[in-house]
Amino acid sequence: MNAAAPLAATGLRKTYGEREVVCGVDFALRPGECFGLLGPNGAGKTTTLRLCLGLTDPDAGSITVLGEPVPRQAREARMRIGVVPQFDNLDPDFTIRENLLIFGRYFDISNAVLRARIPELLDFAGLASRADARIQTLSGGMKRRLTLARALINDPELVFLDEPTTGLDPQARHVIWERLRNLLKQGKTLLLTTHFMEEAERLCSRIAIMDHGKIIAEGEPRALIAQHIEPHVVEVYGEAAPDWADRFGRAHAERCEATGETIFCYTHDPAPLIADLDARGDLRYLHRRASLEDVFLKLTGRELRD
Amino acid sequence: MSARNHWALPQFSLRFAQVWRRNRLVWRKLAIPSMLGNLADPLLYMFGLGYGLGRMLEDVNGMSYIAFLAAGIVCSSTMMSASFEAMYSAFSRMQMQKTWEALLNAPLTLDDVVLGELVWAASKSFLSGSAVLIVAAVLGLVPSPLALAVVPLIFLTGLAFAGLGLIMTALSPSYDFFMYYFTLCVTPMMLLCGVFFPLDQLPAAAQVAAQLLPLTHAVSLARPLVNGTVPPSWLLHIAVLAVYAIVSFYVALALTRRRLLQ
């Protein structure tokens, strides 16, 4: 285990009732990186984060966060961690400013320090003009930004972000990404879970894909794509697409997958596919580079989870 | 490593005070209406029954009925206020607003949170009970300075009922659940524990049962003190209330750990 790792987990296991939801998870963060934890609904991402915060005890395994053994010294670890939970838990009894103030007090931060830090955080979150607004009056994006600002009140070295952009519009999402890049520039380490592959590709230096409680792939996004998937994807749409795949696609692509009337052809050489599709002219298609989403779907399957 | 032992002894830290402070800050925003609301109910009982019923009665245990009633109402309003705060309000913070979840992401433990809620509910009930005592004093129903000893008693009574309320909160699936506690525990205590009439008016079996209930012991202390005498077996009554407070807090904590720290 790397002693300098901001977070190292080995052999983590957690069982709820009869079901093991975390089954032997190992991972370690490097200082200053953004590490992505991806996985379908119910994969065990939030449970893993809860274990790392010491909010529940593992049935097996060990966790070290910022040099503190967790759960034994979880309180000391949490002093130096920021948390953006999956579901907002801002305090509806307070204004935006009060939310930051009260949360800062939970960390025993002095009023003098808080008075200096809160305006900075309000700026960071783009909420300076709404500082005295009540929580109920905020949009989803504003709440998420405030939750992120609140997570930074203790100037943490490590920030846990559980789906920070789920449910946000593209504008709000881009603002959050920009802020997260900002945090990386300041040298903070981020642990991010997300369902947006694009988000992971943009922000994360390394990702782990989790399914059924296990990490099934880990590495840099580009490397994972190169390792697991053909570089070109041709998506073919329409009623006649499955038929086309059977007669032509499957013979000329390394792999074809179907969901309904859409065919995904994975290949190193898209030229013959495109030539044929152009010649027919009756099937709509899209040719693109392989992405992390293709890796994710290949490894975790296309079936619904919940 | 084995799963957490929910019955492990509590580990206290001073951070519980931050939970108390948060709740006080919310309360302060609505302090005046909240205080008036809390006072209205007990005062209605005290004046309604005290003057209405009191006119028909001779002295009760050597005092006017309204003076007799005042000490009981101090205790019952403390019970009501602590129970409401520890159930409806704490449940809102735990289940609806997820305030406790946010606290647990900060360097607080669930032990801090539950202790903070206990002391907060007791503090709030302390205000209610004391307000009734003050009104009674202003009306001249409190003849002795010995009544000052009622002040810490109100807080202890608040702790006992806050602990019981927090047990209900730890078990509750929804707000409706609290109605059972009110119907099956709070209302019977109002009637059986000597708030409205002396215990010795009850059948013998009910008198024995009443001795098991915390409100009985609060009333048994408060009434003589308000009237200027030292209560017989005062140490026993204090001990019963203290045991209720400590044991109920411990049970509430274990049940809340089981609920939230899975």
Ligand SMILES: Nc1ncnc2c1ncn2[C@@H]1O[C@H](COP(=O)(O)OP(=O)(O)OP(=O)(O)O)[C@@H](O)[C@H]1O
């Ligand atoms: N306290 C609990 N008691 C019982 N089962 C639980 C508990 N918490 C989580 N689970 C189960 O464990 C599994 C993993 O849940 P978890 O929340 O970690 O998944 P996730 O990867 O975060 O999913 P999502 O992407 O939907 O947020 C789920 O099947 C969930 O139902």
Ligand SMILES: [Mg+2]
């Ligand atoms: Mg989750």
